[in-house]
Amino acid sequence: MKDTFKHQGLRNRLVSVLKTKGVTDHAVLSAIREIPRHLFMDASFEDYAYQDIAFPIGAKQTISQPYTVGFQSQLLAIKPGEKILEIGTGSGYQTSILIHLGALVYTIERQQELFKKTQSLLPKLGFKPKYSCFGDGYKGLTQFSPFDKIIVTCGAPEVPKALLAQLQIGGKMVIPVGDKEQMMTLITRKSAKLFDKQLIEKCAFVPMLKDKSLKNFS
Ligand code: SAH
Numbered sequence: 418m419k420d421t422f423k424h425q426g427l428r429n430r431l432v433s434v435l436k437t438k439g440v441t442d443h444a445v446l447s448a449i450r451e452i453p454r455h456l457f458m459d460a461s462f463e464d465y466a467y468q469d470i471a472f473p474i475g476a477k478q479t480i481s482q483p484y485t486v487g488f489q490s491q492l493l494a495i496k497p498g499e500k501i502l503e504i505g506t507g508s509g510y511q512t513s514i515l516i517h518l519g520a521l522v523y524t525i526e527r528q529q530e531l532f533k534k535t536q537s538l539l540p541k542l543g544f545k546p547k548y549s550c551f552g553d554g555y556k557g558l559t560q561f562s563p564f565d566k567i568i569v570t571c572g573a574p575e576v577p578k579a580l581l582a583q584l585q586i587g588g589k590m591v592i593p594v595g596d597k598e599q600m601m602t603l604i605t606r607k608s609a610k611l612f613d614k615q616l617i618e619k620c621a622f623v624p625m626l627k628d629k630s631l632k633n634f635s
Pocket of ligand 1 (some may be wrong): 512531591625
């Protein structure tokens, strides 16, 4: 699949839509303007790529809605060179936006099929995460911690303690918290023991699932 002028035009239009919804960070908008989202989806669905909607990507998962990707990225106020942990690689689109923003991205995906897909897709598109793995996001990546920022792209029933522990002091985590419906939550680590929590807005994500060895795997 190619990236054409038509796709570019559709992206410009998508950026205008996201601005009206409150995504105003220039670096984030320019990442969305430049990265061909349709290449992260099945070719037969490319017509949907530049609508502001989430869309199935296989393994019962979805590529996040562009607004959500933009809004979560904006909340983290990413600076080039920052170390970011992403939970839920999915299609790799959000991963690529973070890399475009200059972040060093460490990303975890729990569905092997999706992990394998992004392992081959991202380098082809010129995006290289610092580290990507098939694993359980509830555990984070202790060996690479602390992280300046953490982004969780699936709905977590509660904030995983392991992730709080892996956040740098002064660092931020954006995480949708809740079961069926979630609250976008921004956590700032003020000190070793003090975390500031801001509830931002309601949202809906696919669930953050437990380790595959546990009973409720689906
Ligand atoms: N950022 C992705 C969003 C994908 S949807 C994108 O824009 O494409 C959320 C992803 O989180 C799914 O791929 C799902 O498999 C993954 N996920 C769910 N629970 C997880 C866990 N415990 N650890 C890692 N990934 C998980």
